[in-house]
Amino acid sequence: MGGKYRITGNKYPRMRRPRRHGRLAFLAVASLAVLGVIGWGTLQLIDVFTGGEKASAAGAKTHCATGAAAKSAPAPASTARALPKPDRITVNVLNATPRGGLAKQTADELRKRGFRIGQVGNAPKEFDKKIKGAGLLLGPASALDTSLPVLGTQLPDAEHRTDTRKGTDLDLVIGTGFKQLAPQPAAEKALTALTAPAQTPATPEKKGC
Template identity: 75%
Template sequence: MGGKYRITGNRYPRMRKPRRRGRLVFLAAASVAVVGVIGWGTWQLIDVFTGGSKASAAEAGGDCSTKASPAASPSPTNAARALPKPGQITVNVLNATPRSGLAKQTADELKKRGFRIGQVGNASEEFDKKVKGAGLLLGPASSLNTSLPVLATQLAGAESRADTRKGTDVDLIIGTGFKALTQPAAADEALTALTAPRPEPTTPKRGC
């Protein structure tokens, strides 16, 4: 080099890159962490596929697959419904159609099926020729879940409705769509289904 400053001697300064020891340490730590995460995940997969949860359950209280479950105790959901028998229900049979003699004919048939018969005659002006279906079943509010469902088994398609009456008597008002009472065999089958116990749905235990 020329000028004022000159380099003398036979040795020259050498330029070296700074050592990156900090970066190497960081990479090593990160590698260890990744290996650890991979190992933990692999262990979890092995535990799942080899039934580790079942083994834990067996250690805690026995293997549920080989242990018989206790019998279910009776509950309101599977107990038989407490409904009145036909002989405990008094039915007023009222004719709301132009066909004469229909109320007595229907009342006689209901009597043969065990029902108690009250009033028999024509329907009041409120319902006369105004019931379009097979019939209308009327009773106090308490009868909606007691007497009326039992009576409804004898006349398919009849509407059930509550009114403000006193007492326990119920009305069967024959509508213009009435043809006949339900056949005795079908009515008995419907009554049996109505009073039969309702099985409680079973839910399998988790882990079994």
């Protein structure tokens, strides 16, 4: 080669391609970013398909544990009402009607049913022919929720009333509407229901655990 570009000597210039370090670095960084995004997305998908099931299972276990604890908890104890038995109650039977013999007949029937009988006779003037219903059950204030309800099982339609008497005896004042005492089976059933303990309704058991 001659002229201006003539080569002299025994060395020749090397013709090298321009270096591409910048492009290679960019490609490497981009590849790493893509791999990172793919990996993160894969983890999210795994969490969606497995994490939700784990949470549901954990919630179900908690619910079952709560239900089991509630089921194993002891039920509240129920107590029967402390009411006196008929043989602990003394009844005065007083007739406030024009019909004769009612006081004795009623007293005899109450005696057969276990009650103690006190005075039997006509009602005092304050009650004589003034009780329009089946009868009046009269006793001290302490008997309102004890012995009066027990006697009331024998004459359900009678009025209950208290006064200032000092004793524990009760008065059964027969009214003009009186026909007879309650039939003994019905009276015994009412007395059983009166003294029975209150029952708490059981909570229905839930299935699925």
